[in-house]
Amino acid sequence: MxxxxxxxxxxxxxxxxxxxxxxxxxxTVGLFIGAMPGLGSVNGVAILLPVTFLVPPGSAIIFLAAIYYGAMYGGAISSVTLGIPGASTAVATTFDGRPLALQGRAGLALVCAAIASFIGGTVANILFTLFAPLLASVALSFGPPEIFALMLLAFATFVGLGGDDIPKTILSICMGLVFAAVGFDQVSGAPRLILFNINGFLHGINFLVLAIGVYGIGEMLWTIYSTRGEITSTKAEISAAQIGRDAKECMQRGWKGTTIGSLLGFFVGVLPAAGATPGSLMSYGVTKMLSKNPKEFGKGHPAGVCAPEAANNSASTGAMLPMLTLGIPGSPTTAVLLGGMVIWGLTPGPRLFVEQSDFVWGLIGSFYVSNLAAVIINLAFIPLFIWMLRMPFTVLAPLIFVLSVIGGYAAMRDMHDLWLMVAFGAGAFFLRRFDYPLAPAVLAIVLGPIAEPTLRQSLLLSSGDPTIFVTRPVAGPITVIAIVLILLPALKFFRKGKPAPAE
Amino acid sequence: MELSKRMFIGLAGAAMATTMIPAAAMAWEPKKPIDFVIMAGPGGGADQIARFLQSVAEKKDMTNRPLVPNNKGGGSGAEALIALATTNDPDHTILVTLNSFFTTPLRQSNLGIDIQTFTPIAMMAVDPFVLWVHKDSGITTFEEWVDTVKGMDGEYVMGGTGKGQEDSIVIAYLSGAYDLKIKYIPYDGGGAVAKDLAGQQIMATVNNPAEAKGFYANGDFVPLLSFSDERSENFPDVPTLKEKGHDFSYNNQRAVVGAPGMSEEAAAYYQTLFKDIYDTEEWQGYMASESLAPLWMTPEETREFWKVQVARHQELLVAMGE
Incomplete structure (x- = not known):
């Protein structure tokens, strides 16, 4: 071969x-950068790009890819231990990772995150190795209508979940979409929804600001409210034997989530418009939907950690594919990597595999090695992270607040974002108090900026004819599945609802 | 004794620092990281160039404080212009621009941006535009392309970076000059436009050569027409629109400007810095490989150039019906 x-x-x-x-x-560096809220792989790679001028290009990109991998593992750590997403790609990990930590099972959540990340990364590497050119052509076949259909499917997985309050879910999605629309309209180039004429809204609402506000500040307020100021600390013990037992439980209860995350994450990552954040959120939604016990999600189900973590690693590898084969970055981090490659004198694009085959295969080989190194280093550090959790909440709460502020500021370096973050935190607390699900709003603010332009581009292509979403060979089936999923709860409702009056 | 000695050194240091102040003011140096604002999102042509400039400065250790790239692409660069106009530290805020530096304040007069208040620093290069089609379309000359577009009667689809943006100005001129009806789909960057031409979601684009380079090298893209004054060395067989009898040429400026209110000392520092970057082998090599054309200017010439460009873009935008 x-x-x-x-x-x-x-x-x-x-x-x-x-x-x-x-x-x-x-x-190791990536692991800690990823674990810092607000700092993700994109910051790590950007900060360390200059260092790579000291070594040959082949080694340089291997180094950057290692940071990228480390950061993907690291993102889960603060999501689980502090409830603040360490990076935008790890937001979905807080949904179940944080509840597990509060139950004293942070070890299980961290082990699940590490193992699922490893499996996701490995599956993606194998798919990458075997099918890179084929997948590049699949990515090209996804035009605006296909991407929009996929986004519709993503929303459908969140609406179509049995058990949740559907009107509240839809309201939550709508709120997220409104926030996503703030800033500039891409099609006309005009500013819109510049609330109160504050210039800070011109750059839109950064997703990380919402996520840190909701999960960092909001979670902290919620914990203070629910414990009524009592001094609490989470029981958290860890030992090698415990890690072994956690690994076993993770495999038993999380294998499905890991599988879905690995495959779906990779596929979404390969599409240049999407990237790892939508990939991990979609995988969480699909895993919950296909689970026998969807009600356990959000309360601490291992699969709820495995799915997004497998997906974000898998998607990160996937995002390398359009970068290398098409010269188009699939994520902000790959955009920085791409900049690095241009400086080293390499032209990413269809010719790279032919002309720079040593470089490409050195990089792919390093994915496998980085992934293995990341899982070992991550597992080794778990006791340290668990130890942090044993601090009483009176110490942790200020720490969470400070880290949230740093993270919120790091994203755009704008004070405006910090006020917004605090406002989102307070808003999230009240919404939670009245049982509104917040995850759909977070999903909407991630997917809205992808869904809206692709919808409008598609309708421009078809001169306003919406059948473009069902008549195109790839978009058609995806749209149909999405619509069925959205209607599913309604159908269930009628089936259950009809016999009732007869009784 | 020990203490008084230390005090003495301290005092002497303070005294020296006081006498040094005039000298220090002459040789201004940044005191903190420089906010290197980019007028476009990550991945596109402007972003690639900004990151290249930053890397050259970093690699050659040319600044005592780092240039920190900061993408503000919102609203065709309006976000970046506002950030510069309202910064409270003009001496540490510089901007990498493209032609939206001229068009955005014209199209959105409510922003209250007057580009003449900005500080000229350096014109690094001008980036030409080329009309591209996919090889599977079978079109090999500009004349065939015009016939094809006319034959499709309004169903011919082109992609670009948005209404009022550089490529749409070129497409609008072409449409007027040849009486073409084109469906124009806006994307959020030149990279996304090139990708959808490669996937044949759209039929043609007006892209900078750097954005189409990989696909062109692979034979996927066919260049039909260039909008420069003269044929490019990298595309010697591609005719210009001027050769076709239309007095029209259009380039994208790749310039660095300082925030309004920047001190003269700081401006002089950045002007020297970017002149040094301009003269490096790396930048000269980058210009050659990415088909950029040199257009070095002094600050005075730059201001004059801005005036001419604003007037010209006003005409072009009016002609487009903007």
Missing amino acids: DILGHLADGMLLSIQPLNLLLITIGV
Whole structure:
């Protein structure tokens, strides 16, 4: 096999002493950068890009890819231990990771995150190795109508969940969509919804500001409210044997989520418009929908940690594909990597695999090695993170607040965002008090900016004819599935509802 | 004894610092990281160039404080212009611009931006525009393209970076000059436009060569017409619109400007810095490989250039019906 030969060469290249050292450093640095709220892989890669001028390009990109991997693992850590998403890609991890931590099972959540990340990364690497050129052409076949259909499907997975209060879910989505519309209209280029004429709204509402506000500040307020100021600390014990038992439970209860996350995440990541954040949110939604016990999600189900974590790692690898084969970044981080490649004199695009095959296979080989290094280093650090959790909440609460403020500021370096973040935190507290689900709003603010332009582009393409979403060969089936999912709760309601009056 | 010695050194240091002040003011240096605002989102042509400039400065250790790239692409760059106009630290705020530097304040007069208040720093290059089609369309010349567009009677689809943006100005001129009806789909960046031409979601684009480079090298994209004054060395067989008998050429400026109210000392520092970057092998090599054309100007010439460009864009936008 030609591919296997190339891959073996690439792996050999990445376990050369210098490269192995860079991978170890990169993964460790990435792990901690990812764990800092607000700082994600994009910051890590951007900050360390200049360092890479000291080593040859092949080693440089391996180093950056290692940071990228480390940050993807690290994002889960603060999501679980503090309830603040460590990076936008780890928002979905807070949904179940935080409840697990509050039940004293942070170890289980962190082990699940590490294992699912490893599996997601590995599955993505194998798919990448075997099908890169084919997948690049699939990515190209996704025009605006296909992407919009996919976004519709993502919303459908959140609406179509049995058990939740559907009107409240829809209201939550609408709120998210309104926030997503703030800023500039891409089609006409005109400003819109600049609330109270505050200039800070011109750059739109940053997703991370909403997520940190809702999950960092909002969660902190909620904990203070629910404990009534009593001094509490979470019981958290960890040992090697406990990690083993957690790993076993994770495999038993989380395998389905891991599988869905690995495959769906990769596919969404490959599409240049999407990236790892939508990938992880969609995987969470689909896993919950397909689960036998959807009601356990959001209360601490291991699969609710496995799915988004497998997906964000898988999607991050997937996002490398359009970058390398088409020269188009699938995520902000890959945009920075792309900048690096141009400086090293490499032209990403269809010719890269042919002209720079050593470079490409060295990079792919390093994905495998980085992924393995990341899971080992991450598992080794779990006791440290657990130890942090044993601090009493009176110490943790100010810490969460400070980290939230830093994270909210780091995203855009704008004080306006901090006020907004506090407002979102307070708003989230009241919504939660009245049982409004918040995850759909978060999903909407991520997917809205993708769904809206693609909807309008599609309608421009078809001169306003909405059948474009059902007549195109790829968009059609996706749209139909999405509509069925949205109507499913209504159908269930009628089936249950009709016999009732007869009784 | 020990204490008094330390005090003495401290005092001497303070005294020296006081006498040094005039000298320090002459050789101004940044005192904190420089906010390097980019007038476009990540991944597109302007972003690539900004990150390249930053990397050259970093690699050659040319600044004592780092340039920190800060993408503010919202509203065709309106967000970036407002950020510069309202910054409270004009000496540490610079902007990488494209032609939306001229068009956005014209199209959105309510923003209250007067670009003549900005501080000229450097004109790094001008980026040409080329008309591209996919090889599977079978079109190989500009004349065939015009016939095809006319034959589709309003169903011919082109993609670009949005109404009033550089490429739409070129497309609007073409449509007027050749009486073409084109359906125009806006995208959020040149990279996304190139990708959808590669996937044949759209039929043609007016992209900068850098954005189409990978696909062109692979034979997927066919260049039909260039909008420069003369043929490019990288595309010697591609005719210009001027050769076709229309007195029209259009380029995207790749310039660096300072915030309004920047001190003269700071402006002089950045002007020297970017002149040095301009002269590096790296930048010269980048210009050659990405088909950029040199257009170095002094600050005075730049202000004159701005006046001409604003007047010209006003005409073009009026002609487009904006």
